[in-house]
Amino acid sequence: MSTPILSPVALTNPAALIAAIPHLLGFHPENSLVLITHVNRRKPRIGIVLRADLPAPSQCHVLATQLMTPVRNAKAIAVSAVVVGGNDNPNDRRLVDAIRSVFAERGIATAHRLWVPHIGRDAPWRCYDDDACRGRLPDPRGTEFAAISVAAGVVTRGSRADLIASLDHDDGIDVAKRAELITMIAEDAELPNTPGAIVAAREKLAVVEKTITAMRTESLKLDNDLVVRLAVALREHRVRDACMDLDVEMTPAAEQLWLALTRMVPEPERAEPACLFAIACYLRGDGAMASIAIECARTADPGHELAAMLGEVLYRAVSPARLREITRRAGRIARLALAGAR
Known part of the structure; x- marks a missing residue:
């Protein structure tokens, strides 16, 4: 799980929301659930963003419950759930159903429930709740949110593995x-x-x-x-x-x-x-x-x-x-x- 900078941007378009994820997290997630919180009813914007490995089917409800603590502490009014990768079956709704159910019990709405195989230019995306809600992603590097991130000095890495490698011991050190x-x-x-x-x-x-x-x-x-x-x-x-x-x-x-x-x-x-x-x-x-x-x-x-x-x-x-x-x-x-x- 991770928390990025609080974004002053309110992203409501599903494609733009997905394309912003690498910049929100600082890396391109793979086989992940990304939970984007929305805060401030009067002037909606993105709050914290959480990432977790995709769970086994039997653990979907457990993960949703675990995510509730940081989401409530962040005073979220709604969340958007994005499944990245997985088994390439966007019809498998168990995880997003668990998210919606658990969060609804606490009065937190689920604004979007989305699936994408990976985050990159022309990647197909779709909604879980509306078969007509689908399309292809813009280039994440060319969006307005990408420009804002660059201006803020945010570095977006290729993967979480790249982040881990950046802390490895330097070569040649005894x-x-x-x-x-x-x-x-x-x-x-x-x-x-x-x-x-x-x-x-x-x-x-x-x-x-x-x-x-x-x-x-x-x-x-x-x-x-x-x-x-x-x-x-x-x-x-x-x-x-x-x-x-x-x-x-x-x-x-x-x-x-x-x-x-x-x-x-x-x-x-x-x-x-x-x-x-x-x-x-x-x-x-x-x-x-x-x-x-x-x-x-x-x-x-x-x-x-x-x-x-x-x-x-x-x-x-x-x-x-x-x-x-x-x-x-x-x-x-x-x-x-x-x-x-x-």
């Missing part, structure tokens, strides 16, 4: 060697909550902030020594949390750093920059990439508490504004803790 160095340095650290440990944590935060500042002003090369130092710094959760309360002008460079470290730091330490990257993506509306980053963090460290919390944020469709409040508060608390010893 991950095992880096893991050894990180462990060696971490073992020499002082016991937590001692004055010496707090001073050391402040020094680690200074290294992170200095790196972000350098990335803002120059083309900084992250060599092996710096990557290891940054990974060790973010292992200290007070340092990691303090990075949630950076000055606004540092945010773009910080996101670049979190992405780079996710690709360069071994497991389990890569969970820390992956979580920070997920937060940055979510706050600017890229729910799809945030979802992938959270998965990356949970794979690197299955018991990671922040990653689990962010997974709940995504599932419950917490607003970016609310997440910003939560993370900034956590960052300020961490900075107060780091100011405890001089």
